[in-house]
């Protein structure tokens with residue numbers, strides 16, 4: 001049998017991006033090659049997301065489009081991995097008949113064997129699912145069942161700790177601190193597909209961080225669905241996220257430390273204090289509000305009110321005023337009235353978010369909301385609210401970004417800008433909807449510079465011209481212009 005040449009397509013959140021790295025590492029360790037071009041591959045893997053119908057549909061339609069190729073190449077193996085695998089389980093076959101391997105998030109370490117089994121027996125798909133949840137949204141206070149994941153987690157830990165520094169961009173690595181979720185927000189499929197909350201031990205996290213930093217990582221992002229609920233019990237003592245951050249930050253040569261995503265309910269004064277006491281911690285807080293209406297928040301089962309959310313942000317800004325706060329919002333949640341939506345707009349005006357993701361509510365099978373509430377906001381109204389909120393988010397972010405013009409900021413360079421040479425209409429310094437192409441200045445072009453993209457400590461995107469080999473480094477740049485999503489800058493020192 002010819003050796004495996006696998007191609008991986010990834011959808012969904014940062015956790016999936018890390019999972020895709022683990023899949024690649026696991027395959028390489030088994031002797032397979034991981035290729036960039038799907039046409040070269042004999043194994044096509046899709047790391048899928050089920051959080052909204054749209055994310056699922058994209059994966060299913062990309063897999064469906066492989067029908068003709070599969071007929072031409074009967075040996076081609078198609079694997080559907082991650083959250084959608086667990087969401088559909090055995091029912092996946094009717095939705096995606098071309099799939100040969102179905103593998104849930106907790107079982108990814110077994111992938112080489114699963115692929116091998118699928119290649120030797122082509123009759124039926126090979127299915128590896130996680131244990132069903134010990135609790136459901138109908139009994140959220142009876143959560144548990146983490147024990148059933150212990151063996152699979154240990155296997156994943158080993159792959160994660162051993163993997164080489166790849167990461168989302170040069171010098172930046174994601175590190176899992178918590179798997180699963182026990183919050184059962186009414187709309188959310190994640191607790192069903194990622195299983196119960198499990199915190200990794202501080203020693204496992206530290207070992208991984210040291211290895212990654214030893215290989216050149218300068219920025220680490222700690223990952224968990226509600227990362228600030230982290231709690232590891234060892235020898236009768238509990239380590240919380242603040243304690244873990246203090247330990248991780250002692251790693252020599254680690255410049256920037258982030259942790260996402262924070263749940264407002266679990267934000268404590270102890271955690272807020274790390275923004276002041278731990279220099280490596282970036283002034284960036286991703287803490288989704290989801291809505292500004294107490295009635296909607298209650299129906300979402302978010303367990304806080306808008307004013308509690310405001311208090312938690314104030315607690316963090318109280319210790320470090322320049323913290324950039326980012327949020328997620330869902331518009332058109334069942335029963336969301338015009339007044340509820342107005343309350344969300346108010347929250348955005350008050351909180352001055354540096355960034356916010358806006359999603360249209362998508363009912364997900366198996367969630368409390370899908371089973372108990374009617375999806376009663378018409379799609380046209382969801383679209384309208386989505387646009388209105390997005391426009392406001394951009395307006396506020398644009399105003400906040402403008403305050404950076406004339407300042408020197410430190411940028412962690414990710415690499416070449418994915419959309420080079422775009423600049424908001426010159427002179428206005430604000431986003432007008434019209435973008436014009438600005439050629440790289442002659443002096444920069446003749447030195448072989450390109451437009452680079454990086455992030456400020458507060459996670460704002462910065463573009464500037466510079467040499468490509470700055471990727472993974474930190475440089476100071478002077479901000480000369482801005483738009484709602486981007487700061488435009490020049491290198492502060494001549495190179």
Ligand code: SAH
Nearest residue numbers: 187188225261288328329330359360361362
């Ligand atoms: N664990 C993270 C969120 C993970 S899902 C947290 O709690 O912050 C990412 C975002 O998708 C959520 O914050 C929410 O805004 C959105 N989302 C989740 N389920 C959704 C649904 N059914 N419809 C629309 N948006 C949804």
Ligand code: SF4
Nearest residue numbers: 181183184185188190
């Ligand atoms: Fe979903 Fe809520 Fe868990 Fe986030 S905290 S993953 S929104 S259930």
Ligand code: F3S
Nearest residue numbers: 012013049050051083
């Ligand atoms: Fe999607 Fe799973 Fe992440 S459902 S958002 S990929 S945890």
